[in-house]
Amino acid sequence: MKHILVIDDSATIRMSVEYALKEIGFPISQAENGRDALEKVNSIKSNGNDIAVCVVDVNMPEMDGITFVKEFRKGDKFTPVIMLTTESEDQKIKEGKDAGASGWLVKPFQPEQLVDVVKKLVR
Amino acid sequence: MIKSKNNEFGKDLYILYPGDHYATQEDCVIGTISASCMVICLYDPIRHIGGMGHFVIPGAMGTEGIYRDEIGSHGITSMEYLMGEIVKLGGDRKKLRAKIFGVANVSGVNSWTDGIKNSIFTFIDEYFRVEHIPIEKEDIGGDRRRKLYFFPRTGKVLRKLLENNQDSSEFIKMEQEYINRVFKEKNTYGKVIVFE
Numbered sequence: 001m002k003h004i005l006v007i008d009d010s011a012t013i014r015m016s017v018e019y020a021l022k023e024i025g026f027p028i029s030q031a032e033n034g035r036d037a038l039e040k041v042n043s044i045k046s047n048g049n050d051i052a053v054c055v056v057d058v059n060m061p062e063m064d065g066i067t068f069v070k071e072f073r074k075g076d077k078f079t080p081v082i083m084l085t086t087e088s089e090d091q092k093i094k095e096g097k098d099a100g101a102s103g104w105l106v107k108p109f110q111p112e113q114l115v116d117v118v119k120k121l122v123r
Numbered sequence: 124m125i126k127s128k129n130n131e132f133g134k135d136l137y138i139l140y141p142g143d144h145y146a147t148q149e150d151c152v153i154g155t156i157s158a159s160c161m162v163i164c165l166y167d168p169i170r171h172i173g174g175m176g177h178f179v180i181p182g183a184m185g186t187e188g189i190y191r192d193e194i195g196s197h198g199i200t201s202m203e204y205l206m207g208e209i210v211k212l213g214g215d216r217k218k219l220r221a222k223i224f225g226v227a228n229v230s231g232v233n234s235w236t237d238g239i240k241n242s243i244f245t246f247i248d249e250y251f252r253v254e255h256i257p258i259e260k261e262d263i264g265g266d267r268r269r270k271l272y273f274f275p276r277t278g279k280v281l282r283k284l285l286e287n288n289q290d291s292s293e294f295i296k297m298e299q300e301y302i303n304r305v306f307k308e309k310n311t312y313g314k315v316i317v318f319e
């Protein structure tokens with residue numbers, strides 16, 4: 001079974017992303033920072049399941065989103081990772097791309113747009 | 124936002140205009156004047172980092188909950204801008220405390236319908252409850268403008284109630300322009316990039 005992993009330090013954002021992505025039909029797991037997310041990835045994979053897509057905030061305590069992508073990519077080159085953030089500067093976006101992100105959405109997000117991007121990237 | 128050095132506090136003073144946010148760990152003062160917008164002060168009392176946001180949600184919400192609501196999600200995003208700066212400075216989201224001001228109906232100035240005003244109150248209640256951020260002080264509503272000075276390292280706030288046309292009345296005009304802008308742009312979302 002493939003899981004969607006929603007990673008954001010804000011509980012309200014995690015809930016709105018989960019609500020938006022419900023229609024895709026995959027089970028959704030949440031993590032509140034990059035470190036927490038890496039643990040979730042391990043536990044999902046060690047239960048014989050897989051990740052369909054990660055939706056990741058950038059500014060988080062403990063481990064930020066860019067660092068998470070770098071760490072995640074060490075063990076997984078292909079699963080799409082979508083950054084969902086208030087950061088919109090070109091330099092930051094390039095950092096995300098270089099780290100291995102698949103897409104970049106700036107908050108506030110329109111639920112339909114997030115669903116479209118997820119559907120486009122998850123094949 | 125402007126920075127001024129000459130003030131009664133003997134510290135740098137950052138004055139926020141409607142729509143602005145600022146977070147810092149400097150020993151400074153952050154000030155603003157609000158009529159109908161909300162002013163959110165957040166601080167981490169352990170790491171001595173704090174910030175202020177001056178904003179509003181762009182309309183009345185439905186009853187589904189703020190995270191299922193388009194208007195609510197704009198408010199959540201405004202909070203994210205402020206919160207993101209605090210997190211970047213090393214503030215601990217789990218230690219944050221809030222002090223909240225504003226949302227007055229001042230005669231002759233922008234005046235909220237009951238629907239919008241109740242939505243703002245609902246937003247505040249629900250956001251801080253879901254995020255587990257305790258509200259230490261909530262001074263909202265009424266019919267007077269508020270002049271606020273926030274000390275981000277300690278969380279102290281000085282508040283003065285203003286007469287309608289007293290003191291820096293240019294804020295009234297700026298607030299109205301800001302409100303008009305966010306209400307007009309409430310269907311505008313952030314950019315979407317898919318890397319090839």
Ligand SMILES: [Mg+2]
Binds near residue numbers: 009210
């Ligand atoms: Mg964040």
